[in-house]
Amino acid sequence: MDYKKIITEDLSAQLSEHLSLEDIYQLLENPKNDDHGDLAFPTFRLAKAFRKNPAEIANDIAENFSSDVVEKVNVVGPYLNFYLNKNIVSTQVLNDIISSPSTYGNSNVGEGKNIPIDMSSPNIAKPMSMGHLRSTVIGNALSNIVSKLGFEPVRINHLGDWGTQFGRLITAYKLWGEEEKVRANPIKELNELYIHFHEVLETQPELEDVGREWFKKLEDGDQEATELWRWFRDESLNEFNKVYDRLGVTFDSHNGESFYNDKMEEIVDLLEEKELLVEDQGAQVVRLDEFDLQPALIKKQDGATLYITRDLAAALFRKRNYEFEQSLYVVGQDQIYHFTQLKAVLNKMGYEWEEDIHHISFGLISIDGEKMSTRRGKVVLLEEVLDEAVLRASNQINEKNPSLANKEEVAEQVGVGAVVFHDLQHDRRNNFNFNLDEIVQFEGETGPYVQYTRARALSILKKAEIDPSYFDGEKEYSLTDSYSWSVVKLIQSFSSVLDRAYREFEPSIIAKHALSMAQAFNRFYANVRVLDEGPEKESRLALVYAVALMLEEDLRLLGVEAPDEM
């Protein structure tokens, strides 16, 4: 239930001559200060129309105001401060979430329409770095969010499984590779072969030609080249899946770069047909002057297609195949220009749906202030970070809760949860410098803090020996203290939080909600004795249960697991 809407309507009874419902709704604000009630309405805007000073106007409105959900209206200067009826609102909110925990906040604005999400997209034969983590977890969270709003997300792992580097890799494997070693440790071995290739290249530049030849063979469908390529791809994917399992991420499609090999000719044909392709310095380009952009390079001098050609083919394929409502690309912000060009070319091609393509850009991770680079060894491997986080979580458990039953499982949930949450809690556009100690922190605004809060809530319910089914979603609750009230208000705000997270494609908004929830609950926990006998005990238990449900749902959206005990 949206209380802001109700109050908007109640106010409109007096103000409809001067302000529209929408105006009133927009003016109503959540006061930062608790002393200013639950909702506040400033009257400055009405001064001219009423020919009175705002303070007097506020008084007049308050005198004639009545609403079922408002308990009290205070006038402070030019502001009307509304205090909601705690019992009515608490009862409503708690019953809402308790009666349908997994669908709380759901809506059907998506009407089942598809939203393909291009995410993760690691390169075959290379280890996944922290950069891939960002794309993976942001994409995963967005698909959860979008799905809750009734859309059908299509998680696409646009694998980097094509390109001249595979010619080099095959060359390196033919020269120095050993099947056993690759089988035992595919990515590590292949990556080392690739690095070795580049080292040897310094003294034997002719190897470059050998690499080119192998890639040519691969393109022409040569059997040996294709078999090796497929093998590398399969082995790599197996390895990636280990990480995806740990992150709880699955995909609906693994159509990567190679998938579009036979779909680029059509793009070139289409561009020619529409007379958009022009020659420039021997290459084929689409001019984008009217967008103030550099020309998009479609074909190289040697006739080979390029990155943007492939992405045009992918965009078109996704539109045809998925009839998408919106199409998301969770790719680093260093590629903003590329996507701007991509949309511009689609626009010139006459595809109005280019407006539905959104580049969900995210900030870059640097190491010691330098950009990550696989070649220069300036890279943080995702698995190493996860392992270290789990190790530290394990140490923490041994220290704080040594008698815990399923220590290893919980350590995994807490360690991985810390890393994922850390990645999602800030505005996705922020750059940050890699700092392991910061990422693997368990205190303060962290994933483990949220998990811990939920575990404490569950622990109370356990101690109370109350079965969750006792709360049937139809009870009356009474909560009078300010601590539980702020918790209730946060639960109430969830649907608007969800809405904002969707509109901005910003998972951090969910993470912030989880942190606020945890903080509000921990204050409540420190100040209110739930298990003490008294008239509000049942209501408090319901609140505790609702908090556990809310936190679980927040974490689920972010792709973070929640242990019942820790």
Added chain:
RNA sequence: GCACCAGUAGCUCAGCAGGAUAGAGCAUUCGCCUUCUAAGCGAACGGCCGGGGGUUCGAAUCCCUUCUGGUGCGCCA
């Protein structure tokens, strides 16, 4: 040089469909476990919201300008 993103407490960041005294976490100092998990709670300390103009009853928030940092700018993806 041009374009995009960002500049808020010592550090990491919220707040930016303008609103009432600018908020967290970390770090530092000090309190709180014979009572629901102290991975917690509380307190103290800490701010010309990069600088300068403008719009407005009101600007961290909108506009202009300037400085600083990051990123990108045709034959990689």
